[in-house]
Amino acid sequence: MGARAGAGGQRAPGDPQPGFVKLDGVDQILSDDERLYQAGFIHRQLGAMLQPGVNKFSLRMFGSEKAVEREQERVKSAGFWIIHPYSDFRFYWDLTMLLLMVGNLIIIPVGITFFKDEHTPPWIVFNVVSDTFFLVDLVLNFRTGIVKEDNTEIILDPQQIKVKYLRSWFVVDFISSIPVDYIFLIVETRIDSDFYKTARALRIVRFTKILSLLRLLRLSRLIRYIHQWEEIFHMTYDLASAMVRIVNLIGMMLLLCHWDGCLQFLVPMLQDFPPDCWVSKNKMVNDTWGQQYSYALFKAMSHMLCIGYGMYPPVGMTDVWLTILSMIVGATCYAMFVGHATALIQSLDSSRRQYQEKVSGDEVEGSGRN
Numbered sequence: 001m002g003a004r005a006g007a008g009g010q011r012a013p014g015d016p017q018p019g020f021v022k023l024d025g026v027d028q029i030l031s032d033d034e035r036l037y038q039a040g041f042i043h044r045q046l047g048a049m050l051q052p053g054v055n056k057f058s059l060r061m062f063g064s065e066k067a068v069e070r071e072q073e074r075v076k077s078a079g080f081w082i083i084h085p086y087s088d089f090r091f092y093w094d095l096t097m098l099l100l101m102v103g104n105l106i107i108i109p110v111g112i113t114f115f116k117d118e119h120t121p122p123w124i125v126f127n128v129v130s131d132t133f134f135l136v137d138l139v140l141n142f143r144t145g146i147v148k149e150d151n152t153e154i155i156l157d158p159q160q161i162k163v164k165y166l167r168s169w170f171v172v173d174f175i176s177s178i179p180v181d182y183i184f185l186i187v188e189t190r191i192d193s194d195f196y197k198t199a200r201a202l203r204i205v206r207f208t209k210i211l212s213l214l215r216l217l218r219l220s221r222l223i224r225y226i227h228q229w230e231e232i233f234h235m236t237y238d239l240a241s242a243m244v245r246i247v248n249l250i251g252m253m254l255l256l257c258h259w260d261g262c263l264q265f266l267v268p269m270l271q272d273f274p275p276d277c278w279v280s281k282n283k284m285v286n287d288t289w290g291q292q293y294s295y296a297l298f299k300a301m302s303h304m305l306c307i308g309y310g311m312y313p314p315v316g317m318t319d320v321w322l323t324i325l326s327m328i329v330g331a332t333c334y335a336m337f338v339g340h341a342t343a344l345i346q347s348l349d350s351s352r353r354q355y356q357e358k359v360s361g362d363e364v365e366g367s368g369r370n
Contacts, residue, residue: 049087049088049089050075050081050082050083050084050087050089050090051071051072051075051076051084051087052068052071052072052075052084052086052087053068053087053088054068054069057086058071058086061086071084071154074156075087075145075156078145078156078157078158079158081143082143082144082145082156082158083140083143083144083145084144084145084154084156085144085145085146085147085154085228086154090144093137093140094225094228094229096133097133097134097137097221097225098222098225098226098229100130100133100134101218101221101222101225102222103130104130104215104218105216105218105219105222105255106255106258107126108212108215108216109213109216109258109259109262109263109266110262110289110293111123111212112209112212112213112262112266113262113263113265113266113269113293114262114265114289114292114293115289127179127182128179130215131177131178131179134173134176134177134218134221135177135178137173137177137221138170138173138174138177141165141169141170141173142158142161142162142165143158143161144161145161146160146161146164146165147228147231169220169221169224172217172220172221173220173221175214175217176214176215176216176217176218176220176221177218180211180214181208181209181211181212181214182208184208184211185208209266209270210270216259226248229244230244230245230248242344242347245340245344246340246341246344249336249337249340253333253337256304256329256333257297257300257301257304258297260300260301260303260304260325260326260329261293261296261297261298261299261300261301262293262296263300263322263325264278264296264299264300264322264326265279265292265293265296267318267322268280268318271318273285274316274318276315276316276319277315277316277318277319278299278310278311278312278314278319279292281311281312281315282295282311282312295310295311298310299311300326303322303323303326303327303330304326304327304329304330304333305330306327306330306331309323
């Protein structure tokens with residue numbers, strides 16, 4: 001064994017390749033076995049994050065600890081990097097994406113509508129970071145198990161996951177994830193070197209603003225993620241599920257009001273603020289974006305709640321059709337709110353109603369026997 005090290009500390013060809021690690025400021029040599037053990041430990045830790053953990057939710061979902069262990073074995077046997085939809089990794093990733101989607105759906109309409117220069121470094125960084133996260137989420141969806149609609153089975157086969165995702169939401173997710181506006185802008189600038197000096201520049205910038213609206217298709221992803229969380233709360237806490245649905249409904253209505261307010265200003269802006277539009281009449285073309293947004297939101301909510309037309313009634317055809325659209329959206333939101341509120345009240349009172357029906361049935365059956 002001592003013959004392995006030659007003069008000058010050189011290793012014989014058959015010697016294991018050592019690795020170095022710093023421990024208390026001193027370089028320590030790790031053998032191949034130790035390095036393999038560390039690699040295996042990291043692999044096991046990552047694998048555990050992709051599997052459902054033994055917790056209160058998993059026990060309620062699968063029924064017992066044995067059933068959870070069987071589900072963990074299913075994930076292991078499904079293949080490399082298959083993510084269980086109820087794993088810790090997917091939970092924290094979905095939470096991160098949920099916050100990012102809400103931020104996108106609020107910030108992007110404001111940036112497109114009220115800021116003339118969308119190519120400042122902060123805005124570009126925000127879009128690049130957001131688009132990167134959404135593209136990563138797109139890839140992860142091809143490796144994440146799918147829960148069937150009746151909650152009876154979780155699909156973990158990679159081929160089935162891929163086919164099902166491609167046939168459902170892939171196209172919408174892909175279009176909303178790729179930076180179509182920046183791609184178009186880059187292609188256009190390369191075709192015309194004097195891009196900003198041409199008469200087409202203003203039209204192209206406006207068109208990129210419209211292309212930026214494709215990112216709002218991320219709303220579909222937000223609705224799906226919220227629906228998953230509603231299902232989770234419904235399977236664990238009935239009261240929490242009802243509260244989550246109410247909060248989601250109110251949040252969705254506020255988001256539509258926000259979008260409608262941005263739309264009220266975006267359309268006149270794309271038309272170069274004609275004299276008969278509400279922005280020109282209120283002399284707000286050169287006001288701060290905060291003032292412009294506040295008045296636009298007030299105008300939108302006045303239409304949606306059917307309490308007025310804002311500062312001025314609609315004059316041009318564009319304003320007329322925007323007002324009609326706002327009223328339709330407002331009436332739809334009101335109908336949805338009333339319907340959901342009624343359904344929630346009935347669901348919260350379902351246990352007592354079932355008990356009363358059972359008692360009434362027993363009384364009728366008893367009187368029939370007499």
